[in-house]
Amino acid sequence: GAGVSQTPSNKVTEKGKYVELRCDPISGHTALYWYRQSLGQGPEFLIYFQGTGAADDSGLPNDRFFAVRPEGSVSTLKIQRTERGDSAVYLCASSLTGNSRLSYGYTFGSGTRLTVV
């Protein structure tokens, strides 16, 4: 597609429920990143995929968070047993490649606003 697409744009869920957030990157971009942004803050790194593999998952806050990218394109961020503190905007970004000394800019999606009530 022309840009990075994230669905849903808004998600309200009850505490303790499971949610999946989807990211469809720009076609041909091998690097995909998930960030989380709380109100008034800069984006916080969660996980980075190069192709199908998670090259760096050091930002995942705990084992309730998991992400996959089985075919090297679409990615799903999964959150189990949601807590109110998980409420934030979840941003996905893609770039041509991440595994390079060259610096490629990210193209971000509009995000999924997750509210846990």
Added chain:
Amino acid sequence: TQLLEQSPQFLSIQEGENLTVYCNSSSVFSSLQWYRQEPGEGPVLLVTVVTGGEVKKLKRLTFQFGDARKDSSLHITAAQPGDTGLYLCAARTSGTYKYIFGTGTRLKVLA
């Protein structure tokens, strides 16, 4: 853990004024980027700088990377209401492939 501190946190100015925002750290970076974000949207890349002392211009915006590659500044000349938004710096260190974002500067330009 590297920290990117941005200042000021908030800035409200009149149309036509000049301004500078800063991005500082104690870490040395291999590259640094500036983004602008509007409400309900993801950040949009403005520029990437990679060489110490590098200066890049984008219309009325001037970006500078510090000589030691630990800090950066963004200068806007004759600000316009359309410049309103959240300005974010993001940087990565040598050997890593992810960008860490700063705390952001929220700019409001009044007509």
